[in-house]
Every structure is written in structure tokens, then in C-alpha cells.
Amino acid sequence: MTTDPAGPSPRRHAHARRRPRRRRLLTTLGLALVLTGLSFIAYVGWELYGTNIIAAQKHEEIKEQIAEDWANNIDSNAAGLLRVERWGSDYEIPIIPGSDLLDSTGRSALASGVGWYEKGAGPGEVGNFVLGGHRSGRGAVFKRILDLRAGDLVEIETRTHLYTYQLRQNGDEIKVEYTTSWPLFPVPDPNSRGATPTEPLLTMITCAEMFSTDLRRIVIGELVDVQEKAPATAST
Template sequence: MPETDSPAPGRTPEKPKRSTARRITFLVGIGLILAGLGLLGYVAWQLWGTNWVSKRHQREITTNLQEDWAAGEGCDTYCPHGKASALIRIPKFGQKYVVPVIEGTSQDILARGYGHFEDTAAAGQVGNYALAAHRVTHGEPLRRMPELRPGDKVIVETRKFTYTYVLDTDPNKLVIPFTGTWVLDAIPRNPDGGPQPKQVKGQKLITLTTCSEIFHTDNRMIAFGHLVDTVRKTKLAPVNP
């Protein structure tokens, strides 16, 4: 009879050994799955987690700032780096929209509200009150920036005054590289001849800057406006819940 590979009676067939290549492929697959889960977790944190944390900080800073003002405390025309100096309201974004302004523009500051560029004018003063804020993640104060149009109001509340600015330019019509620091000048002059404020000395301007796209980009969307009204505060606005 011909020989066969059948095992002898009473013996269990041996399982074929898993090759080294198959083990490596299996481990690589597991690694890719874990990496994918980690990436999804990171994205979820950036899109939702940072917003939750930042909005909580914004509420705390807003409440503390209003309480300081009510007690006659807090800085006025000059505030040190890292300190909250004002509150921003943009009626087009809804009645509940209020975000603190903090002196400086570091990542830590922008995670807590608007950042006020150093060496630009203070709110309500002659020159350019230049602000930056995130469009996505970290509270996303300017997520709806593309909806703004000339004529929309930006209300800036400080310890003693409430300033009302009106936008003059459409943010969708001015997108520049992050290196375009000319927008921070006292009277910004567009080197490409595009949108810019009126080239008149003594103006009280405001500049809003944010990312030009929802996700990471090195370009910035810009809107310019000018001061139209100044009201000295006689009583404190109610603390937001």
C-alpha cells in the first residue's frame, strides 16, 4: 500500500506552526488599529474636548471680570500680559454671545478667549485695536466669522466704557498669510491694494483675525471696522449664568 501522512492511531495531528511573517503581519495590524483609535481620540479631543474646557474657562473669566468691575477693581486702559481686559459681544452671533479679551496672543491665551495683540491700541483709543481668536477648537469664538458683513457691530465692554464698532469690510474678501503683519498697523495699508481701512489719521479702528479655514491653515481671515459710539458705564451689566 502507498505510504500516507496520516497520523498513527491514537495520536493528535500536530497544528501547523504560524510563520514569522504571519505573526509580524498580525502585530502590525494591531498596531495600526491602535494608532487609528489614538488618532480618532485626538481629533475628538480637539474638536469637542478643547471646546468644553475653553468655554468653561470663558464663563469663569467673564464672571470674575464682571465681579471685579462691580467691586471697582480690574485694569482700565492698560492691562498686563495675561490679564482679562474686556468682554466682546457680537449681536449677529446671538444675545448670549460674550467672550473675554485677554492681553497677549499666546496659545494659552487664545485657548481662553480673544487675544489682544501687544503694541496695538487699547479698546476705544486712537489706533488699531487688533484681536485674534480661534475659528475651530478651544471655544471657537470666531467660528462664524465668514457670516460677518460690513455694518455688523462688535461691542467691546471695559471696566468704565462700552465701545461700539461697526465693521467696514467683508472678512471673506481678505485672506492673507500669517506673516501679513501689516494688518496690525495703526492704519493698516493693504500692500496688494485690496480691502483696508480708510487711510485717515486719528481713527479708532478694530481688526478681527482668525484662521481662514475650519481646519489648520497658515492663512488668516481679516475684518476691519471703526468706532461709532462710546458710552460711559453707569451700572454693571448682569453677570452671565
């Protein structure tokens, strides 16, 4: 038997050194992918569930403040309370003013309740009273919009009045691009740009899909009843 007096070749040594480095690289890459996946899952979980918990707490805080203000005949910072008959007797969400549903005030309003497009009409006023809400995350206040049916009643309570609107169509009838502007018109109709409103209307706007913001669902209602509330007796 002969032996190699020169020992293992330099090429064999170099190859042996590269293998541990390759294993370490693959291990590091695998860990990075796992951490990225876990981070994404945590983010989605927070957006879908964590923000709902925070929003629900915020809703209760605002409603408590509304009750206190109204008991003292003070107009609250919130515009009122929204109730939707089809969504159950426990559905009651504060309506938060926002100068625009897409600017910073609008995003803040949507995160705290139902956002009211202040540039439009107010509750019960002639014109278009526009409300926006999320379908997923941040309270998901309009998550059941597809359940709505023509004829359903929507109640808006303010410090002084109860306004009842009746929906004109089902929640799944109108779907538009998110850039569509006619739902914000004083007369919410694609053929009514610049028209003068003659009746009090309600328009509810939300995302068409649960996890997409490219399209919007629109539901329109008309005012069918107004009740004036008795003045509250201020607490002492």
C-alpha cells in the same frame, strides 16, 4: 506504495514554522494600525470638542471674575468683554491680553478667550485694536467669521465704557498669508506701513480655513459709538 524513509524534508519543516510567525507579525501590525487610527481619532476629537468644553468653562470662570472685579471698581486682568451682534445675544467672550498673538502669552490668551494684541491700541483708542481667535477648537470663538457682513456691530465692554465698532467689509472679503504683517499695523492697510493713526479701528483675525493655519481672515471695523458707564457701587 512506497514510503519516504527520510520523512518530511527540512525545507517543509522550515516553511511550516515560518507561517505562524508570519501570522503573528501580520496580527501585530494590524493591531498597531488600528491603535494608531483610534489614537488619531481621539486626538482630533479632543482638539475639536474636548478643548471647546474646557475653553467654555474657562470663559465662564473669567467672566465671573470680571463681574466681581468691576462691581468693586477694580480693573480685571481681562481687557473686557466682546459681543458680536450677528453671532447672537448669548455671544460674550472675555478679551485676554497677550504681548503677541504668536508667542506664549498670545497662545495662552487664545486658549482662554479672544486674544488682544497688546502692542497695538487698546479698546476705544486711536490706532488699531487687534483681536485674534480660533475658528476650531479651544472655544472656536471666531468660527462664524464668514457670516459677518459690512455694517455689523461689534461691542467691547470695559469696566468704564461701552465701545461700538461697525465693520467695513464682509467676513469673507479679506484673506492673507499667515506671515502678512499689515493687519497689525497702527493703520491696518498694506500701503500704510509707518503711517500715523488718526482714528480708532478694530481688526479681527482668525484662520481662513477651519483646519488650516496657512491663511488668515481679516475683518476691520471703525469706532462709531462710545458710552461711559456709571461707576459701580462697591460691594461690602
